[in-house]
Amino acid sequence: MAAGRERAAGGDMPPHLPVLLDEVLASLMPLSGKTVVDGTFGAGGYSRALLDAGARVMAIDRDPKVGPHAEILAAAFPDRFTFKPGTFSELDALADGPVDAIVLDIGVSSMQIDEAERGFSFLRDGPLDMRMSGEGPSASDLVNGLEEEDLANLLFGYGEERKSRRIAKAIVTRRAAQPISTTGELAGLIEKSIGRKPGAIHPATRSFQALRIAVNQEFDQLVLGLFAAERLLGAGGVLSVVTFHSIEDRIVKRFFSVDAGAGARSRHLPERQAEAMRWDPVARAVKPGIAETDRNPRARSAILRSARRTAAPARKVAFEGLGVPEVRMRGAA
Ligand SMILES: C[S@@+](CC[C@H](N)C(=O)[O-])C[C@H]1O[C@@H](n2cnc3c(N)ncnc32)[C@H](O)[C@@H]1O
Structure with missing residues (x-):
């Protein structure tokens, strides 16, 4: 079992049990010497396990309350861990230098849900x-x-x-x-x-x-984050995304498929023009086993999808074709 499941960023009682951790790590192997962006740092469960496997980690989170967890990892791995506050929709701007892999564990953390305030x-x-x-x-x-x-x-x-x-x-x-x-x-x-x-x-x-x-504009963030990952990763780079909601999983699935996004659907391209694949699937979609859902009921609806970046140029950001629900607003809040 991966070390990160036993302890998150530090201590023995993880404030958030990382979901599908072994499967996420397997999708990114080999990790030694690789540079990975953890776009949803949370309590640092994934980051800690990636560091334990020998990777260099650039972590991002929009929640200012994750700071103490990041400090623990920065002290333990001063040469291989950095943390930047921000959203993963801008992960290509936040990352320093080339990157081999990106992980996104979409949604809320246990710390966020459990704190009534x-x-x-x-x-x-x-x-x-x-x-x-x-x-x-x-x-x-x-x-x-x-x-x-x-x-x-x-x-x-x-x-x-x-x-x-x-x-x-x-x-x-x-x-x-x-x-x-x-x-x-x-x-x-x-x-x-x-x-x-x-x-x-x-x-x-x-x-x-x-x-x-x-x-939290979660669907917009997800779409923008996927396109940012497409821009950041070079050929051979892997993107692994864990979602907890069928709409989010549909967005990820369609994004990885050849039809999705601006390029393939552009009005300016001949209708049936073949587009080069941007992503090759690493494996089929993965769900947690019974052992994990027994231990952590919050993992029940999780799905992991991983794909490897090809050499085809990144697409322009486009929401069409990804199945993002449209919510019509007449007035502003
Ligand atoms: C499910 S938790 C991640 C848990 C983490 N994998 C772990 O093992 O501890 C999701 C985290 O992503 C963060 N998050 C959600 N949307 C984000 C976004 N658009 N940009 C950056 N962070 C985001 C949340 O604040 C939360 O801390």
Whole structure:
């Protein structure tokens, strides 16, 4: 078993159990002497394991609270580890020099979910925040500021919430009396408006997911990050991406396929012109085994996709063809 699973950046009790770690490492082997960008540092579980395998690691995270974990690794591996705050959508600008591989472990960390103050969880009462970076509009700004129709479209588009209109109506009615300021208040309101079926997921699950995706612009970040990786990696470089959501997995799958993106769909190219492949699959999509999901239920929906960069030139950024949900907004928050 990889060392990183036992301990994250330091200590014996990892604040976040790295998901599909052995499989991610296997997709990047051999690692000794390689330079890897870890675009989603979190608690440093992947970074630590990559360093243990002999790689040089440039880590990135948008969450300022990961700083102490990065400091532990910087002290332990002063010559092979660097950390930069920022988003992986700009990873090609943040990386110093050539890179052999990139890993992205998309989504929220256990630290973010477990800390009530960050407002990610409907199970822990806290301020309605959800900002990974702590900057920009919060979930409260969206919930209390969006027009009813925009709110419904957001819950439907990003959360696949079929009762989005009823929830949006309930929110707008409630906030007319008083702004909705806590996760508990919003979760209770959603439960009251659409009910709760025994054995089903919590009725607020999809709405919270939608708000989190919107607040952190997660789909845009993912698409931009994939194209940034395409620009940064030279021929033979590997990109491994772990997602936790079917829409994100669809984006990654389509991105790696030959049809996706601007080049193949450009109106300026003859319709059937063959495009050179930008990516060769390293392996089939990988899901966690029962042993991992028993140990870490948060791994249940994880999927790893890895592909190797070819020598074909990078495409221009384009969202078309990748299956990113369109959320129509009439008014601003
Ligand atoms: C699932 S955790 C990563 C856990 C990490 N692999 C580990 O083993 O500890 C995801 C991390 O990515 C960060 N993140 C999410 N979106 C990001 C983005 N667009 N740019 C940079 N970091 C991002 C989050 O702040 C979070 O710390």
